[in-house]
Amino acid sequence: MPDSVELRKGECHEPLKPIDPSHESIRPVLRLLGPMVLVLGLICFLGCMPLVVYTGHFAFGFLGFLGVFLLFIGGVMAQFGYKSAVARYQAQELAPVASDTFNYVAEETKPGVRAIVGAVREELVAVTK
DSSP: OOTTOOOOTTOOSOOOOOOOTTHHHHHHHHHHHHHHHHHHHHHHHHHHHHHHHHHOSGGGHHHHHHHHHHHHHHHHHHHHHHHHHHHHHHHHHHHHHHHHHHHHHHHHTHHHHHHHHHHHHHHHHHHHO
């Protein structure tokens, strides 16, 4: 841990660094270029197959490799461009389920928790007498 960061009482880690302010301007670029590069990669990949098959030589085989590379790059760009929207959607879908599950588990485990607390209380009373 750097020496310049002083932890206050009760803190177990250094304060979070602020998000880079330029990431808001990068997201639209990723959302635009990602699918474009993805489609270009798909065209290169699928376009090389008939060229190789019909011409009989692998002079156009490099387009397949280029296409796979562009598919990967475009997919990663689109993934990072749309990641926040997907995360917000997932949170909205999963939060009610998690809340209902937590409430159900809390209600169903009340008798067991009460029994454990009662046993601990009895032992503490017996030890302190």
